[in-house]
Amino acid sequence: MAEHSYQKIVELIRAKIDSGEYRPNDNIPSEKMLCEMTGIGRSTVRKGLSVLVNDGLLYAVQGKGYYVCEPKKGEFLLYFNETSAIETSAESVKVIGVDIISPDAEMTAILDLPPNRQTVLIKRLISDRDTRIAYDCKYIPYSAKSPIIEQELYKSDFPQMFAKEKSLFDIKKKMRITVGELDGQTAKVLRADEHTPAIIIEQFLYDENAQPIGYGITTFLGKYFKLSAICE
Amino acid sequence: MAEHSYQKIVELIRAKIDSGEYRPNDNIPSEKMLCEMTGIGRSTVRKGLSVLVNDGLLYAVQGKGYYVCEPKKGEFLLYFNETSAIETSAESVKVIGVDIISPDAEMTAILDLPPNRQTVLIKRLISDRDTRIAYDCKYIPYSAKSPIIEQELYKSDFPQMFAKEKSLFDIKKKMRITVGELDGQTAKVLRADEHTPAIIIEQFLYDENAQPIGYGITTFLGKYFKLSAICE
DNA sequence: TAGTGGTCTAGACCACTAG
DNA sequence: TAGTGGTCTAGACCACTAG
Numbered sequence: 065m066a067e068h069s070y071q072k073i074v075e076l077i078r079a080k081i082d083s084g085e086y087r088p089n090d091n092i093p094s095e096k097m098l099c100e101m102t103g104i105g106r107s108t109v110r111k112g113l114s115v116l117v118n119d120g121l122l123y124a125v126q127g128k129g130y131y132v133c134e135p136k137k138g139e140f141l142l143y144f145n146e147t148s149a150i151e152t153s154a155e156s157v158k159v160i161g162v163d164i165i166s167p168d169a170e171m172t173a174i175l176d177l178p179p180n181r182q183t184v185l186i187k188r189l190i191s192d193r194d195t196r197i198a199y200d201c202k203y204i205p206y207s208a209k210s211p212i213i214e215q216e217l218y219k220s221d222f223p224q225m226f227a228k229e230k231s232l233f234d235i236k237k238k239m240r241i242t243v244g245e246l247d248g249q250t251a252k253v254l255r256a257d258e259h260t261p262a263i264i265i266e267q268f269l270y271d272e273n274a275q276p277i278g279y280g281i282t283t284f285l286g287k288y289f290k291l292s293a294i295c296e
Numbered sequence: 297m298a299e300h301s302y303q304k305i306v307e308l309i310r311a312k313i314d315s316g317e318y319r320p321n322d323n324i325p326s327e328k329m330l331c332e333m334t335g336i337g338r339s340t341v342r343k344g345l346s347v348l349v350n351d352g353l354l355y356a357v358q359g360k361g362y363y364v365c366e367p368k369k370g371e372f373l374l375y376f377n378e379t380s381a382i383e384t385s386a387e388s389v390k391v392i393g394v395d396i397i398s399p400d401a402e403m404t405a406i407l408d409l410p411p412n413r414q415t416v417l418i419k420r421l422i423s424d425r426d427t428r429i430a431y432d433c434k435y436i437p438y439s440a441k442s443p444i445i446e447q448e449l450y451k452s453d454f455p456q457m458f459a460k461e462k463s464l465f466d467i468k469k470k471m472r473i474t475v476g477e478l479d480g481q482t483a484k485v486l487r488a489d490e491h492t493p494a495i496i497i498e499q500f501l502y503d504e505n506a507q508p509i510g511y512g513i514t515t516f517l518g519k520y521f522k523l524s525a526i527c528e
Numbered sequence: 529t530a531g532t533g534g535t536c537t538a539g540a541c542c543a544c545t546a547g
Numbered sequence: 548t549a550g551t552g553g554t555c556t557a558g559a560c561c562a563c564t565a566g
Contacts, residue, residue: 068553068554068555069554069555070554070555078465081463081465082463082465082466083463084463094531094532094533095532095533096531096532104555104556105555105556105557106556106557106558107339107554107555107556107557108554108555108556110533110534111554111555113533118350119465120465121465124532124533124534125532125533125563125564126532126533126534126562126563126564127531127532127533127562127563127564127565128531128532128533128563128564128565129531129532129533130532130533135455135463135464135465137377137453137455137456137464138375138376138377138380138453139373139374139375140373140374140375140376140469140471141371141372141373141374142371142372142373142374142525143370143371143372144370144372144525145369145370148370221369221370223367223369224369231313231314231315231316231367232367232369233310233313233314233351233352233353233367234314236526236527237372237526237527238524238525238526238527239372239524239525239526239527240522240523240524240525241473241521241522241523241524241525242521242522242523243475243493243494243495243516243518243519243521244493244518244519245493261475261476261477261493261494261518262475262493263475263495284475286475286476286493287475287476289473289474289475290472290473290474291472291473291474292470292471292472292473293374293376293470293471293472293473294468294469294470294471295468295469295470295471300534300535300536301535301536302535302536326550326551326552327551327552328550328551336536336537337536337537337538338537338538338539339535339536339537339538340535340536340537342552342553343535343536345552356551356552356553357544357545357551357552358543358544358545358551358552358553359543359544359545359546359550359551359552360544360545360546360550360551360552361550361551361552362551362552529565529566530564530565530566531563531564531565532562532563532564532565533561533562533563533564534560534561534562534563535559535560535561535562536558536559536560536561537557537558537559538556538557538558539555539556539557540554540555540556541553541554541555542552542553542554542555543551543552543553543554544550544551544552544553545549545550545551545552546548546549546550546551547548547549
């Protein structure tokens with residue numbers, strides 16, 4: 065424990081937060097004070113404090129000092145892609161249609177498209193062995209410059225489809241999880257009754273300028289859906 | 297753009313990753329090389345590199361160098377608590393029962409309990425105005441030392457219930473989302489038909505030593521459930 | 529103006545890697 | 548052994564805050 069000087073700073077402050085001596089929004093001793101209290105140099109004190117800032121325990125305000133954060137209570141890290149709800153490794157992703165369509169008003173709004181801009185619609189079926197699990201639709205603004213390459217279509221992960229064009233580090237995502245029942249078309253594709261419970265996962269992809277670059281909607285048969293998230 | 301020297305390092309490396317010049321798992325130039333290439337001091341180069349490490353673009357291996365990360369594709373940050381699926385601000389959390397029970401085998405395993413250890417079961421009803429949205433059960437190992445304080449029961453957020461005993465920064469959580477149908481008891485509480493589509497969210501809470509400290513299961517009526525997650 | 533955090537340097541020494 | 552990242556110091560100067 066605390067082999068290094070900067071770790072001593074981390075543990076010193078962390079212990080006082082854990083014990084409740086420092087409460088959320090309290091001002092903690094300044095860098096200079098901590099140097100004097102511990103005999104540790106300023107750069108090293110700063111390194112320790114930066115660890116606590118990165119861990120979400122402290123925030124710094126220039127000219128004022130360091131303060132204790134409010135704990136983030138409901139934060140979870142979720143790993144999701146279209147096949148992550150399937151536990152066996154026998155899943156398959158089958159492309160069942162690629163069309164160029166004229167988007168309706170809703171899709172035009174979602175993708176922030178100019179008038180008359182067409183959209184690529186990719187329809188895929190996700191299965192686990194012979195069991196049909198989910199029906200997946202991706203909408204991507206049509207561009208003659210960057211045609212969809214067939215190989216990309218089988219990538220189960222949505223951002224992966226853009227790997228040729230964009231650095232994956234620059235793609236921002238949003239996701240919405242809702243519950244519903246299968247509609248007529250989806251029920252047919254999944255060979256299930258209409259009104260069967262379903263989970264609908266929508267994904268919104270944006271480029272580095274917050275411009276929409278894709279929309280995906282994946283409808284899972286409820287009984288095959290499972291998702292985990294963690295928070296450490 | 298790039299007012300500071302360390303930001304020049306960040307942009308220099310980031311641009312080469314974005315352009316594909318540096319690919320995942322590539323070794324990038326050493327700190328010394330970067331100093332020579334840019335005329336920037338080593339501490340400042342290190343600060344720039346640490347930004348990229350924190351952003352998940354690089355990882356460092358002592359004695360070898362810095363490498364480009366594989367992009368984390370399916371990672372989402374999810375904010376969840378028991379009432380976050382409700383959009384109006386008229387939600388209420390009503391405690392409908394607190395019991396000391398003898399846990400069954402499954403719960404004993406989940407909470408890693410010694411034999412004959414009892415458990416507090418807290419049953420709550422979550423509503424939005426007069427609409428019953430969710431039924432919520434929390435299981436907490438019973439301890440005479442730390443009695444449940446009534447006020448804590450109304451905290452909608454699970455970790456919040458432990459705020460008196462534990463620093464919230466030390467609680468680790470896992471969460472599982474599944475789809476099901478209402479069972480008999482839950483249907484009765486929620487005044488809905490049995491077999492109505494439902495979302496089941498389980499939460500597992502652990503202390504700093506990875507010891508289980510609580511288990512929660514919240515059953516939402518599907519039609520009222522909505523959840524969002526982001527990834528920037 | 530005094531105190532705070534933010535940037536930056538030059539240099540020392542250490543631990544680890546791989547030929 | 549040469550090269551790499553990791554820790555640490557002492558000191559300089561800057562930008563911001565608040566009396």
